[in-house]
Amino acid sequence: MYDVIVSGAGPSGSRCADILAQKGFKVALIERDVSWRKPCGGSVNKCILDDYPQLLNKISVQKINGVKLFSPVFDIIEEKWEKDKFGLIVDRLEFDNYLRDCAVESGAELFDKNVSYDFIFKNQQKIGIKTRTPSGTKEYYGKIFVVADGMSSKLALRSGLRKKWDISELSMCKCALFKTENLTDDHCIDLFFRASRGYGWIFPLGNDIINVGMGIVGKDILDFNLNEEFEKFKQQKYLKDNYLPDLKNKQLWCEAFPVAATGVAKKIYGDNIMIIGDAAGMVCPANGEGLAFAVKAGRIAAKVAVNAFEKDDFSRKTLKEYKHNPEIKKMIRKFNMDNITTKSFSKLIVENHKYFFKKINNDPKLKRDLLDLVFFQQKTSFRLQKSGISTILKKKFNLI
Numbered sequence: 001m002y003d004v005i006v007s008g009a010g011p012s013g014s015r016c017a018d019i020l021a022q023k024g025f026k027v028a029l030i031e032r033d034v035s036w037r038k039p040c041g042g043s044v045n046k047c048i049l050d051d052y053p054q055l056l057n058k059i060s061v062q063k064i065n066g067v068k069l070f071s072p073v074f075d076i077i078e079e080k081w082e083k084d085k086f087g088l089i090v091d092r093l094e095f096d097n098y099l100r101d102c103a104v105e106s107g108a109e110l111f112d113k114n115v116s117y118d119f120i121f122k123n124q125q126k127i128g129i130k131t132r133t134p135s136g137t138k139e140y141y142g143k144i145f146v147v148a149d150g151m152s153s154k155l156a157l158r159s160g161l162r163k164k165w166d167i168s169e170l171s172m173c174k175c176a177l178f179k180t181e182n183l184t185d186d187h188c189i190d191l192f193f194r195a196s197r198g199y200g201w202i203f204p205l206g207n208d209i210i211n212v213g214m215g216i217v218g219k220d221i222l223d224f225n226l227n228e229e230f231e232k233f234k235q236q237k238y239l240k241d242n243y244l245p246d247l248k249n250k251q252l253w254c255e256a257f258p259v260a261a262t263g264v265a266k267k268i269y270g271d272n273i274m275i276i277g278d279a280a281g282m283v284c285p286a287n288g289e290g291l292a293f294a295v296k297a298g299r300i301a302a303k304v305a306v307n308a309f310e311k312d313d314f315s316r317k318t319l320k321e322y323k324h325n326p327e328i329k330k331m332i333r334k335f336n337m338d339n340i341t342t343k344s345f346s347k348l349i350v351e352n353h354k355y356f357f358k359k360i361n362n363d364p365k366l367k368r369d370l371l372d373l374v375f376f377q378q379k380t381s382f383r384l385q386k387s388g389i390s391t392i393l394k395k396k397f398n399l400i
Contacts (some may be wrong), residue, residue: 002028004305005129005142005153006108007116009034013148014279015051015298016305023306028140029108030131032115032149034100035079037093038276039175040258041203041213043189044095045292049161051299052099059098062089066188067371071353072195074238077360080372087375089189089203089211095291096323114138117154119145126272129155144275144305144314148298151260153279161267161275169262171198171288172221174230175213176254181241183208192233193349196220201231202243210243215259215288217346218319226256261285263335269322272314274301282331284299285337287375293331300325331339 006013006310009031017029045066049055064087069077104110113133120128120132120139128141147155156162183204192200192214200214216224216235234244244250261283268275276282276297304322308314322328350357360367 002026002109002115002140002142004028004144004146005030005140006146006148007129008032008149008153008277008279009100009103010096010148010150010277010280010294011099012282012294012298013146014103015295016146016148016276016302017108017298018099018103018106019179019299019302020023020305021103023302024107025305025309027103027108028142029100029103029110030114030116030129030140030149031100031110031112034110034112035093035098037253037255038096039173039213039255040092040291041175041201041211041288042090042092042205042293043201043287043289044090044376045289046086046088048088048292048295051295052102055098059089059094060091060206061205062186063087064089064187064189064204066185067375068188068190069350070190070192071237071357072193072221073353075353075357077357077367079367087189089205090291091205099295111140112140116149118158119155126159127284136143139343143272144308144319146301146305147273147275147279148277148294149279151258151278151281153275156265156275156279159270159273159275159396161165161270161273162265162280165281167221169260170216170221171215171217171259171261172226172256173198173213173259173288174226174254174256175211177235178210178212178244178250179252180208180210180250182243182245183210183241184301191347192236193353194233196224196229197343197346212239212243217261226279251282259283259288259290261288261290262339264328264332269316269319271316272319274304274319274322275396276301282335284338286342295332296327300328 003025005028006017009029017027021027066080114131116129116131118130119126128139131138147153186204190202197217197220198215203211205211214230216226260281262285265281270278277294278290282293282297301322308318311318334366
């Protein structure tokens, strides 16, 4: 019998298990495959250092201090950030393994090659989970269950708290790692807006490796073929001239993945259960980044679980503190605003990109606000969102 069973040893689940194990609780950390590299750009907000201050010294991390945004016809917005503003790019396999190792070193028991698929009930109360393994079905029993096994989580559905994501709530992304000898600035990221909602990216990982990817958002995934669009993106002149003059034998890895990035699910807790990370839709609609939010949710869920054990009460009445935590409430508000704002932003760039890019380059304040919206959790972003990007741009540029 475990105190807490965490299903999913990604960033969110690993952080939750790490904290609980440090507190002396018996924790089972269930993982599908520790050798799997999650398809992801690897961009993470620097606030991750609050939870892992030693990160920069433990794994390869690229500090990012600049960005170039390209319109569909390659008009450009370019910005270098001040010293206190920077982002991070990580290799997801290395990053996930490090966070998982931290949890194991703290005392969590890791069970690899286990796919969680259902709960075990007794008297209508969840008392365990069932997993599929290469050697057959296994059962794990616990008092609190933390569901952190991704947006396609079977446990999230079986809990009755969340339904299957609607296609309008999803994005489809594809990315690849390439070896390049043409990288001139490994501290700058490139973002490319395209005809479909979403964007493409080129992120430096260090050691002359770049992460090249693109995403298609919402119902546009029905109108645009992801594989075809990704091939077009890789063949674009800018990428070939500046990064990959010869694509042959350069690709190291490639995979596609779905993302739920329209806001946090409405129900993320119940009797002796909490849903965290991607399983709860904790991915920022403005830029698709979910790592920092996942780690934050894992930390908060662990804190709530500790409190539940102190009270010896694992009911929804106690676990509701998870969703009502000020940081989670702020996340929900931010994502809701981001979702509305980015729809207007994407439409504007596609339909009025030439005029927009020219004008935005002549307005440093609005330029900073827009970049803060995409990359940083700044008050200017909330001011911009509250006022409404469409209203601001109509007033300034008479575009809408």
